[in-house]
Amino acid sequence: xxxxxxxxxxxxxxxxxxxxxxxxEQESRLLQDCIDNVDLDKKLLSPDTAEKCxxxxxxxxxxxxxxxxxYPKATAILLYNNALLGLKKVVxxxxxxxxxxxxxxxxxxxxxxxxxxxxxxxxxxxFPWVDRYLPERSVTSRRALRTWxxxxxxxxxxxxxxxxxxxxxxxxxxKTRYAKLSALAEKDARQLLSVSKKNLLKxxxxxxxxxxxxxxLLVNKPRPPDAYKLRGDLDKLLLDVEVARGEAQKPAGQSxxxxxxxxxxxAKERLAAARGDxxxxxxxxxxxxxYVPGAAAPPVSLLGAISGKYRAIPPEDMxxxxxxxxxxxxxxxTGLIADExxxxxxxDEITAFYNTPRASGQNELNFAFxxxxxxxxxxxxxxxxxxxxxxxxxxxxxxxxxxxxxTDILSSKEHMSGLAAYLAPTFVHEATHQRQETLEREKFPxxxxxxxxxxxxxxxxxxxxxxxxxxxxKMQRGAAKYVKYANxxxxxxxxxxxxxxxxxxxxxxxxxxxxxxxxHVDESATARLLAYSAMNERKAAELKKKRDADPxxxxxxxxxxxxxxxxxxxxxxxxxxxxxxxxxxxxxxxxAWRDEMLAEDSEGVKxxxxxxxxxxxx
Amino acid sequence: xxxxxxxxxxxxxxxxxxxGGEGKAGAxxxxxxxxxxxxxxRVADASALSDGERKVFGDDYTGPVSRDVQSRxxxxxxxxxxxxxxTPERFIKLHSRPPFGVNTDKKVYGPVKNGTAGNRHAKVFExxxxxxVPAGAVNPEKVLVxxxxxxxxxxQGFYVLRYTAQADVAKxxxxxxxxxxxxxxxxxK
Numbered sequence: 001x002x003x004x005x006x007x008x009x010x011x012x013x014x015x016x017x018x019x020x021x022x023x024x025e026q027e028s029r030l031l032q033d034c035i036d037n038v039d040l041d042k043k044l045l046s047p048d049t050a051e052k053c054x055x056x057x058x059x060x061x062x063x064x065x066x067x068x069x070x071y072p073k074a075t076a077i078l079l080y081n082n083a084l085l086g087l088k089k090v091v092x093x094x095x096x097x098x099x100x101x102x103x104x105x106x107x108x109x110x111x112x113x114x115x116x117x118x119x120x121x122x123x124x125x126x127f128p129w130v131d132r133y134l135p136e137r138s139v140t141s142r143r144a145l146r147t148w149x150x151x152x153x154x155x156x157x158x159x160x161x162x163x164x165x166x167x168x169x170x171x172x173x174x175k176t177r178y179a180k181l182s183a184l185a186e187k188d189a190r191q192l193l194s195v196s197k198k199n200l201l202k203x204x205x206x207x208x209x210x211x212x213x214x215x216x217l218l219v220n221k222p223r224p225p226d227a228y229k230l231r232g233d234l235d236k237l238l239l240d241v242e243v244a245r246g247e248a249q250k251p252a253g254q255s256x257x258x259x260x261x262x263x264x265x266x267a268k269e270r271l272a273a274a275r276g277d278x279x280x281x282x283x284x285x286x287x288x289x290x291y292v293p294g295a296a297a298p299p300v301s302l303l304g305a306i307s308g309k310y311r312a313i314p315p316e317d318m319x320x321x322x323x324x325x326x327x328x329x330x331x332x333x334t335g336l337i338a339d340e341x342x343x344x345x346x347x348d349e350i351t352a353f354y355n356t357p358r359a360s361g362q363n364e365l366n367f368a369f370x371x372x373x374x375x376x377x378x379x380x381x382x383x384x385x386x387x388x389x390x391x392x393x394x395x396x397x398x399x400x401x402x403x404x405x406x407t408d409i410l411s412s413k414e415h416m417s418g419l420a421a422y423l424a425p426t427f428v429h430e431a432t433h434q435r436q437e438t439l440e441r442e443k444f445p446x447x448x449x450x451x452x453x454x455x456x457x458x459x460x461x462x463x464x465x466x467x468x469x470x471x472x473x474k475m476q477r478g479a480a481k482y483v484k485y486a487n488x489x490x491x492x493x494x495x496x497x498x499x500x501x502x503x504x505x506x507x508x509x510x511x512x513x514x515x516x517x518x519x520h521v522d523e524s525a526t527a528r529l530l531a532y533s534a535m536n537e538r539k540a541a542e543l544k545k546k547r548d549a550d551p552x553x554x555x556x557x558x559x560x561x562x563x564x565x566x567x568x569x570x571x572x573x574x575x576x577x578x579x580x581x582x583x584x585x586x587x588x589x590x591x592a593w594r595d596e597m598l599a600e601d602s603e604g605v606k607x608x609x610x611x612x613x614x615x616x617x618x
Numbered sequence: 619x620x621x622x623x624x625x626x627x628x629x630x631x632x633x634x635x636x637x638g639g640e641g642k643a644g645a646x647x648x649x650x651x652x653x654x655x656x657x658x659x660r661v662a663d664a665s666a667l668s669d670g671e672r673k674v675f676g677d678d679y680t681g682p683v684s685r686d687v688q689s690r691x692x693x694x695x696x697x698x699x700x701x702x703x704x705t706p707e708r709f710i711k712l713h714s715r716p717p718f719g720v721n722t723d724k725k726v727y728g729p730v731k732n733g734t735a736g737n738r739h740a741k742v743f744e745x746x747x748x749x750x751v752p753a754g755a756v757n758p759e760k761v762l763v764x765x766x767x768x769x770x771x772x773x774q775g776f777y778v779l780r781y782t783a784q785a786d787v788a789k790x791x792x793x794x795x796x797x798x799x800x801x802x803x804x805x806x807k
Contacts, residue, residue: 051662092659095683136657140682377756393756458666472718479720489750489758491722498717501702507664507678508749583666591701598708 022066030056031067031074038080038117045117047088047133053081064573073541083113091130091137097178097219099144104174123147124170146177152212153205158184182220185213189230193237200241210234242267313406318369318392321410325420326427328365331357336420337427345593346470350431362386362438369395377426380433388430390423398422418485425467425490432463443578446571458583461506465590468493468505476597501594502587540565649675649695650777653801655794658691673700681791684784685761686751691795693802697775706769706776713767714743723748723760735768735779736802742768746785764788768799772806
């Protein structure tokens with residue numbers, strides 16, 4: 001029913017008459033191509049055509065406005081093409097559980113526009129499209145989504161032992177599959193670890209089985225609490241079994257130590273070969289590239305290196321630490337992080353943002369430490385007024401890196417400054433978000449209700465780039481001293497920025513799987529319209545159709561609803577155009593900063609290392 | 619010469635060389651030809667600026683992912699006046715040693731040597747660097763990444779062919795890059 005409604009809105013062959021003259025021939029052709037691409041009768045659904053549509057329609061408020069007169073569902077056409085493009089980006093870029101969770105967002109969440117085109121919601125509905133348009137990702141996507149056929153023998157056997165069969169399995173959604181396999185893997189791992197090595201020597205396909213289990217131990221989020229330990233134990237088990245296998249064939253004439261070393265090396269080689277064979281069987285991730293899965297290193301314990309010295313910072317001291325790091329006095333930033341930022345291009349911009357009064361008050365500093373989500377350095381909460389929180393684990397991480405207790409920081413001038421240097425790029429990053437949010441709230445108050453919901457990837461690109469530019473400037477002024485306290489992650493970003501400007505940062509951050517689906521939506525009104533919900537979108541289309549047929553047929557309430565929607569739509573496109581333009585301006589500015597830094601590089605390029613061009617080498 | 623969509627499909631099927639920037643009819647199609655790496659996916663530029671503004675033209679292909687690092691092969695032509703690298707020397711300097719003069723995390727840089735890319739002389743070098751994944755994490759994993767560069771000078775501008783892969787998969791996928799390198803034909807002398 002839902003699909004039929006969408007289809008009826010999409011099939012618009014006879015809807016070109018009166019207002020079409022407002023569109024150029026080229027624009028009409030583009031729109032028709034976009035309509036044809038998502039017409040279920042034609043079943044094209046090409047991601048390449050979708051890319052052209054998104055490029056041609058997004059952020060084009062004028063075109064979309066004219067188009068929506070001639071094509072009442074122009075916005076929907078953009079939505080569907082955008083969904084196809086988003087799907088291509090996800091399938092082309094990710095693998096394993098990263099792909100799985102990305103597809104949960106794309107195919108199994110609310111407002112699944114791909115599903116209305118027949119691609120989803122279950123993974124098996126995705127594959128014909130992948131096979132057609134991204135054949136090189138066919139195997140990878142099937143493996144990542146754990147289709148029945150792509151499961152290994154041991155996984156299938158375990159599931160069958162519980163009464164699960166192919167059809168029932170393929171009916172499961174992605175998260176259910178991962179949760180089930182994770183639980184099975186944990187159970188199987190423990191069982192395997194309890195079996196004697198002697199018995200395991202006779203187990204056929206042991207290496208393949210263990211590698212399957214190891215993969216599934218990490219596939220689900222949250223992972224089993226001791227997943228990494230189990231993986232390590234399984235690796236040790238495999239090596240022990242191989243060593244035991246070799247002991248039966250030990251040659252004479254070598255010392256015990258030589259024998260042991262030789263046996264260990266031989267065992268490692270046999271294990272590597274067996275893993276390679278298992279990978280080639282086709283059901284291990286990355287087998288596509290003959291990748292031999294190795295043991296993932298468990299995360300370093302934050303406290304391991306300082307276990308004897310560790311004293312946590314009490315909450316009241318943490319508050320005091322936060323104030324000494326950064327606060328606002330008489331409307332001006334003050335504190336060690338403010339000192340750290342001073343005199344840098346990015347830092348001065350951020351300081352000016354806080355120090356310049358705004359009527360909205362959205363630029364007020366609200367800064368503190370907090371135990372934020374795992375793996376987040378910091379966060380900018382888009383509340384009534386934005387709030388910046390730095391993960392207090394950063395403080396403990398700094399202490400670990402310097403082999404001191406967190407409480408030692410408070411009494412050390414050196415480490416207070418060091419901590420400020422360590423935290424400053426993260427603050428620049430989050431402050432950039434606050435500035436983005438403030439500017440959008442002020443410019444587009446009508447979109448206020450969605451504030452913060454659509455943090456597109458461009459916002460992250462700017463924030464990471466600002467952090468990188470800031471760090472680059474600090475590095476350039478004295479790298480040897482700065483790196484002693486710097487965050488290595490931001491140092492790497494700074495290197496990428498100097499090597500290639502914003503591009504390597506944008507390319508890299510796109511794969512950050514912690515971002516929600518919204519981050520991967522292209523810069524467009526689509527994001528706002530998604531927020532406005534598909535129901536309102538459809539309702540608006542119906543009202544427009546009714547108005548076009550007979551303007552007097554609308555009730556006062558319907559007129560008000562339509563006017564509200566149209567105003568919202570207008571602002572949405574204006575915001576999209578603004579964000580696109582802002583991305584361009586940001587990138588130009590950041591490239592110009594980089595140019596200035598390169599020009600400041602006193603070493604320069606003294607002599608050419610490049611041979612003169614010639615057509616043919618000798 | 620323009621490379622329209624139909625022509626592109628036929629070319630793909632025959633594994634024939636493609637014009638740089640295929641599928642995007644226009645000026646960039648005249649800068650180079652390559653045989654795209656089989657099984658890799660062409661992805662869009664990662665810039666908000668147009669190719670024309672940046673004066674950087676070419677293609678990026680992504681391949682297998684290992685430990686959150688995506689393998690990538692890129693072929694780029696940097697036209698005179700481009701926004702990123704004024705000269706090939708500057709490109710080499712920025713990529714063949716630590717950009718800030720301090721090797722912060724024990725990266726390994728190979729020497730810059732003479733080599734070839736297709737039918738042209740090139741300066742080639744390799745390096746082992748680190749990525750920190752996931753992005754923005756408190757205590758990210760340090761992941762070893764291998765990269766190979768071939769910088770091809772031209773009378774106007776220069777070319778860069780680049781291969782990036784996480785160390786575990788770098789060897790296995792290198793042949794895809796080698797094939798691109800061998801098939802490279804610069805159209806700007």
